[in-house]
Amino acid sequence: MGVTFPDIPLYRGWGAPVRTESTIRDLELVQGSVPRELNGTLYRCGPDRQYPPMTGDDIFIDGEGMVHMFRFEDGHVDYRSRWVRTERFVLQEKARRSLFGRYRNRYTNDPSVAGKSMGTANTNVVWNGKRLLVLKEDSLPIEVDPDTLDTRSPWDFDGAVRAVSLTAHPKQDWHTNELLTFSYQAKGDCTRDFAFYIADADGRIVHEMWFEMPYPGMVHDFAVTDTHVIVPFFPLITDLEVLKKGGPFYQWHPDKPSYYAVFPRRGRAEEIRWFRGPTVSAGHMMNAYNEGDRLHLDLALYQGNCFEFFPSADGSPYKPAPPQLTRLTFDLSGRSETPEMKLIVSTPDEMPRIDERWMGKPYRYGYMICRQPGARAGDIGMGAIGRIDHQTGELVTWAPGPDCGVQEPIFVPRRPGAPEGDGWLLVLVNRFAEMRSDLVVLDAQNLAEGPVATLRLPVRVRMTFHGCWVPESTARTGRYVA
Numbered sequence: 358m359g360v361t362f363p364d365i366p367l368y369r370g371w372g373a374p375v376r377t378e379s380t381i382r383d384l385e386l387v388q389g390s391v392p393r394e395l396n397g398t399l400y401r402c403g404p405d406r407q408y409p410p411m412t413g414d415d416i417f418i419d420g421e422g423m424v425h426m427f428r429f430e431d432g433h434v435d436y437r438s439r440w441v442r443t444e445r446f447v448l449q450e451k452a453r454r455s456l457f458g459r460y461r462n463r464y465t466n467d468p469s470v471a472g473k474s475m476g477t478a479n480t481n482v483v484w485n486g487k488r489l490l491v492l493k494e495d496s497l498p499i500e501v502d503p504d505t506l507d508t509r510s511p512w513d514f515d516g517a518v519r520a521v522s523l524t525a526h527p528k529q530d531w532h533t534n535e536l537l538t539f540s541y542q543a544k545g546d547c548t549r550d551f552a553f554y555i556a557d558a559d560g561r562i563v564h565e566m567w568f569e570m571p572y573p574g575m576v577h578d579f580a581v582t583d584t585h586v587i588v589p590f591f592p593l594i595t596d597l598e599v600l601k602k603g604g605p606f607y608q609w610h611p612d613k614p615s616y617y618a619v620f621p622r623r624g625r626a627e628e629i630r631w632f633r634g635p636t637v638s639a640g641h642m643m644n645a646y647n648e649g650d651r652l653h654l655d656l657a658l659y660q661g662n663c664f665e666f667f668p669s670a671d672g673s674p675y676k677p678a679p680p681q682l683t684r685l686t687f688d689l690s691g692r693s694e695t696p697e698m699k700l701i702v703s704t705p706d707e708m709p710r711i712d713e714r715w716m717g718k719p720y721r722y723g724y725m726i727c728r729q730p731g732a733r734a735g736d737i738g739m740g741a742i743g744r745i746d747h748q749t750g751e752l753v754t755w756a757p758g759p760d761c762g763v764q765e766p767i768f769v770p771r772r773p774g775a776p777e778g779d780g781w782l783l784v785l786v787n788r789f790a791e792m793r794s795d796l797v798v799l800d801a802q803n804l805a806e807g808p809v810a811t812l813r814l815p816v817r818v819r820m821t822f823h824g825c826w827v828p829e830s831t832a833r834t835g836r837y838v839a
């Protein structure tokens with residue numbers, strides 16, 4: 358019984374499983390020079406199939422987590438990639454085949470893994486309490502060694518987290534060094550429990566709050582301001598009966614509204630203010646902040662279902678709706694229970710990021726992947742990096758050229774105390790024609806001029822979703838300095 362991957366579009370070309378761990382001392386510099394101020398590590402994470410799926414089909418958000426690290430030191434950059442050896446990975450390695458079936462549907466698993474963790478650790482990497490944590494929203498974080506990427510163990514914050522999972526999009530506050538995080542379906546598949554936690558700089562849970570969600574939906578990301586937390590609920594909903602029949606983990610409900618829970622950072626469930634809006638969805642938030650009684654939330658909003666591979670519950674066909682950077686404004690003075698909605702940029706964009714020192718604060722710059730200028734009308738392929746200036750409305754872009762793609766940009770300040778936006782963007786570039794990757798360093802203030810350094814990888818970084826920058830001083834002291 359050999360290993361044969363099915364011939365599906367997801368696995369063709371760039372999407373072919375890599376299934377390789379790499380170690381490269383000193384990446385080849387093919388253009389420019391690496392700024393000496395870059396001293397630290399870029400971590401990223403994405404899925405890579407260990408074995409062919411049991412079902413013969415797959416969706417791109419499934420697959421075992423592969424962590425990638427780029428360590429910057431005195432102008433040198435070393436690269437390393439390692440699987441996260443989750444319980445699922447180890448069981449499958451032993452069996453030499455997939456044992457877990459359809460995405461998050463435990464009713465489709467091999468009976469031999471009943472009760473085992475389904476977590477893939479394939480979505481994001483964060484740093485908190487001197488720990489490097491790899492995240493997938495269906496399970497608890499997995500701690501890995503920040504130097505070798507060797508897998509340590511699941512991390513439940515010394516037993517303080519009772520929820521069965523934690524989000525892949527917690528917010529690490531560079532000012533307080535707290536990690537704000539949450540769990541949805543927090544007592545198991547299809548439960549309506551939501552848990553919000555704050556861990557301090559040493560990884561101790563110092564605040565916990567539980568409440569009931571309007572429906573057992575997906576909550577992929579949330580946002581925080583200096584004072585408040587905003588949790589969006591979009592109608593991608595889990596139905597236990599559908600799961601038992603082997604169906605998809607989420608179904609889109611075009612007849613249901615979106616809801617938003619807004620509460621103080623250290624609030625109680627009784628203090629939640631509920632807002633309700635039209636049927637929209639979003640994967641990712643850029644930032645949020647207060648302006649008097651109003652909270653602004655900027656996000657890559659879809660006027661419909663953001664996940665094509667999760668079908669409509671009523672059987673209606675998928676309606677493409679490109680993500681567009683949009684501002685939702687919540688009025689806490691009680692004048693309206695519906696957020697105001699204002700388009701910021703019509704150019705399709707995703708994977709929004711910021712200068713993390715401005716998280717939760719009035720901010721000027723946001724970074725994302727976006728459609729290339731001059732792309733064909735209707736083409737939502739996003740092959741460019743963009744910087745939006747919220748003050749002027751200007752969108753500046755850079756694209757690596759034809760036959761290339763880009764992955765989520767990560768901002769690194771030039772130095773502690775540098776003004777907002779003064780620093781670099783670290784971006785993985787997919788060289789489709791050559792089936793390999795580059796890591797480019799862009800000057801965030803001179804994006805359109807192109808990279809200040811291009812580091813050539815002889816290998817392909819298939820796909821990463823998210824990641825973080827850990828300055829060398831942070832790795833040493835356990836603290837970010839804003």
Ligand SMILES: [Fe+2]
Nearest residue numbers: 577640822823
């Ligand atoms: Fe995400």
